[in-house]
Amino acid sequence: MSLLVVGSVAFDSVETPTASRDNILGGSAVYFSYAASFFAPVQLVGVVGQDWPDEHTRLLRARQIDTSGLQVVPGAKTFRWRGKYLPNMNDRETLEVHLNVFGDFNPTLSEEFRRSPYVFLANGSPVVQRRVLDQMNGPKLVVADTMDLWIREQHDELMDLLKRVDGLVMNDSEAKLLTDDENLVRAGHRICELGPKFVVIKKGEHGAMFFADHETYVLPAFPTANVIDPTGAGDSFAGGMMGYLAQRDDFSPQTLKEALAYGILVASFNVEDFSLDRMLQIDRPDIELRMRAYRRMLSF
Amino acid sequence: MSLLVVGSVAFDSVETPTASRDNILGGSAVYFSYAASFFAPVQLVGVVGQDWPDEHTRLLRARQIDTSGLQVVPGAKTFRWRGKYLPNMNDRETLEVHLNVFGDFNPTLSEEFRRSPYVFLANGSPVVQRRVLDQMNGPKLVVADTMDLWIREQHDELMDLLKRVDGLVMNDSEAKLLTDDENLVRAGHRICELGPKFVVIKKGEHGAMFFADHETYVLPAFPTANVIDPTGAGDSFAGGMMGYLAQRDDFSPQTLKEALAYGILVASFNVEDFSLDRMLQIDRPDIELRMRAYRRMLSF
Numbered sequence: 001m002s003l004l005v006v007g008s009v010a011f012d013s014v015e016t017p018t019a020s021r022d023n024i025l026g027g028s029a030v031y032f033s034y035a036a037s038f039f040a041p042v043q044l045v046g047v048v049g050q051d052w053p054d055e056h057t058r059l060l061r062a063r064q065i066d067t068s069g070l071q072v073v074p075g076a077k078t079f080r081w082r083g084k085y086l087p088n089m090n091d092r093e094t095l096e097v098h099l100n101v102f103g104d105f106n107p108t109l110s111e112e113f114r115r116s117p118y119v120f121l122a123n124g125s126p127v128v129q130r131r132v133l134d135q136m137n138g139p140k141l142v143v144a145d146t147m148d149l150w151i152r153e154q155h156d157e158l159m160d161l162l163k164r165v166d167g168l169v170m171n172d173s174e175a176k177l178l179t180d181d182e183n184l185v186r187a188g189h190r191i192c193e194l195g196p197k198f199v200v201i202k203k204g205e206h207g208a209m210f211f212a213d214h215e216t217y218v219l220p221a222f223p224t225a226n227v228i229d230p231t232g233a234g235d236s237f238a239g240g241m242m243g244y245l246a247q248r249d250d251f252s253p254q255t256l257k258e259a260l261a262y263g264i265l266v267a268s269f270n271v272e273d274f275s276l277d278r279m280l281q282i283d284r285p286d287i288e289l290r291m292r293a294y295r296r297m298l299s300f
Numbered sequence: 301m302s303l304l305v306v307g308s309v310a311f312d313s314v315e316t317p318t319a320s321r322d323n324i325l326g327g328s329a330v331y332f333s334y335a336a337s338f339f340a341p342v343q344l345v346g347v348v349g350q351d352w353p354d355e356h357t358r359l360l361r362a363r364q365i366d367t368s369g370l371q372v373v374p375g376a377k378t379f380r381w382r383g384k385y386l387p388n389m390n391d392r393e394t395l396e397v398h399l400n401v402f403g404d405f406n407p408t409l410s411e412e413f414r415r416s417p418y419v420f421l422a423n424g425s426p427v428v429q430r431r432v433l434d435q436m437n438g439p440k441l442v443v444a445d446t447m448d449l450w451i452r453e454q455h456d457e458l459m460d461l462l463k464r465v466d467g468l469v470m471n472d473s474e475a476k477l478l479t480d481d482e483n484l485v486r487a488g489h490r491i492c493e494l495g496p497k498f499v500v501i502k503k504g505e506h507g508a509m510f511f512a513d514h515e516t517y518v519l520p521a522f523p524t525a526n527v528i529d530p531t532g533a534g535d536s537f538a539g540g541m542m543g544y545l546a547q548r549d550d551f552s553p554q555t556l557k558e559a560l561a562y563g564i565l566v567a568s569f570n571v572e573d574f575s576l577d578r579m580l581q582i583d584r585p586d587i588e589l590r591m592r593a594y595r596r597m598l599s600f
Contacts (some may be wrong), residue, residue: 087482182387184505185525205484206506207520217597220507220518225485257600297517298598300557 001140002041002066003246004113005032005239006132007122008102009046009070013082014231014274016089021229024275025056027079028122028145031232034276035239035266036120037063038284040246043113045069045132047101049077059276069113076101089227090204109135118246120238121165123147126157133164141251143167143242145234151178162195166251169200169238184209185216200241200260202234210260215253219260222268222294229274233267236279240266240287265290301440302341302366303546304413305332306432307422307535308402309346309370313382314531314574316389321529324575325356327379328422328445331532334576335539335566336420337363338584340546343413345369345432347401349377359576369413376401389527390504409435418546420538421465423447426457433464441551443467443542445534451478462495466551469500469538484509485516500541500560502534510560515553519560522568522594529574533567536579540566540587565590 012026029046036042043066050072057067079102082095105128114137121129121144129144136142144165150158151174162168168191172184179187184201188211191199198212205227207220241263248255265287272278312326329346336342343366350372357367379402382395405428414437421429421444429444436442444465450458451474462468468491472484479487484501488511491499498512505527507520541563548555565587572578 089482182389183525183527185523189525203506206503207518209523216523218507218520218523219598220520223485223509223516223518225483225489227483254600261600298519300554300561 001117001246001249002043003036003118003120003242004043004045004109004116004139005029005036005120005122005242006045006107006129007032007120007124007235008079009044009048009052010079010081010102011051012231012275013080013096014229015084015095016229017085017087019228019274021274023080025059026081026231026275028124028232028235030060030276031235031270032120032122032239032242033060033065034063034279035236035270036243036246037065038240038266038287039243039262040118042066042243043069043116045107045109045113047071047073047105047107048079049101050074052078059280069107069110071107073101078102083231085230089230092230107132117141117249118242119143120242121145122235122238126150126154126161130157130161130164133161140249141166141245143169143238145169145238146174148174148177159194162191165196167198167200168196169202169234169241171202171204171234175199175201188216198256202237204230204233208237208260208264210256212253212256217257219257219264219298222265222290222297224268224272227271228278230271231274232276233271236270237263237267239263261291261294262287265294301417301546301549302343303336303418303420303542304343304345304409304416305329305336305420305422305539305542306345306407306429307332307420307424308379309344309348309352310379310381310402311351312531312575313380313396314529315384315395316529317385317387319528319574321574323380325359326381326531326575328424328532328535330360330576331535331570332420332422332539332542333360333365334363334579335536335570336543336546337365338540338566338587339543339562340418342366342543343369343416345407345409345413347371347373347405347407348379349401350374352378359580369407369410371407373401378402383531385530389530392530407432417441417549418542419443420542421445422535422538426450426454426461430457430461430464433461440549441466441545443469443538445469445538446474448474448477459494462491465496467498467500468496469502469534469541471502471504471534475499475501488516498556502537504530504533508537508560508564510556512553512556517557519557519564519598522565522590522597524568524572527571528578530571531574532576533571536570537563537567539563561591561594562587565594
């Protein structure tokens, strides 16, 4: 089944303790789309400026990602982010943000995209996320991401959104902020009470936690010695997870757990190089190979 | 098979964001012994002062822990530690340390204890740990713990010790300090190169990692909403792990992984109350029940 993602498309400049890259392909919708494309047909909705090179679009199209929803605004500039990772490669500092065209992002979906059964609302204003949801034509599963900015500055709008989504994906510090609870197990269940049927809390190098009614579990990250750039790990996690759900066209507890594991594995590839570079080198069999190692790791 | 532990026996005063306790039973050898006693007969070696109440010894003896190696020094005081946990319940501040009798700890083992096949050198000076090792009569498996203080201040002595132990257990920040590497996967393998056949890195609420030649895995912590006091989590983890190995009298890769899981589960009980209070309420069937839930959590 097809999977719609609405989110940012960006040029990133990334500094890590050992290397740096300028103006590389990034953005939540880009990482998500590419990761999901290993599993299911993806429809990308985003906005870029005139500075956007065709080669980036071609790269996405080569994975059968439908880019007809990628709006190009003439005379405008694409969203740019510059960040720096601390030595632990988990915490980062944002050095510059230029929203550019993304600041006025107000997507109108095509008739075809409105019928997509699987929807991921990547990190963005809950107002924009709601407007996307309003256009959807009875989707089967809607999952959203969010961030500290919206928790702090658009709290009511976020609360309204949470009542309308099936799942929420967020990172650990955001879950603590949203619930004012330092215990992630309690935090996860409290977020479920705000509306979503399930909540996934991403813990970076420590894996991910899943919460639903009477259900709590944690899966560890796949241990990799080769962390080059963690940018997009959360979005490629979500892409792997949602891509697998869309492929299976099922979101039973068992399938959700498998999806979480696929998300973890796709993210573990993504962090092994800058931008999409590592994901460009792999295909589904590489993911399956790592899945076998992951299952072995967790059985005793 | 019997399991020898040499380490601290203490009175702890613990403050958490929601509660505090003064002068409660603690110390690495105490937490370790109690946790291990669910699995195997334990021989405890430690030192206390005249202020040590008999009831604490009786509590340990009630679990068949051999306390004949617990030296009582007349006219002296027991080791005391006071600490405060930050709201995240993972990081803590030491407010007071009074080594008292533990400052001169220089144990002489009985003939019986020297023949113990399984040995755990709880956190302590590597000089004392080596002296204990010198007295042992061909043990099958020796595992040590250490801490930042010894990594910084007795580095050479610690390096010598590492060449003589089979396993090392330490926490994540200590592993990073010892190797000057922020990536725990690389850090774990580097520590293996210093001598130990295997290394376990404890990550607190994020579980534990295991490293041996060509082997790396991570098991997550058992998710609990009810973290009351994390003191002793690392030692009860080590106790559960070593107790299981001693019971099985085997340390093949498969048994080691099971042992790691038992360590994680015993620690997950321990943090649910102050001192030994939660462990006092359980027995082996409770651990097995949680093990079934843990195995379910990790299968998909």
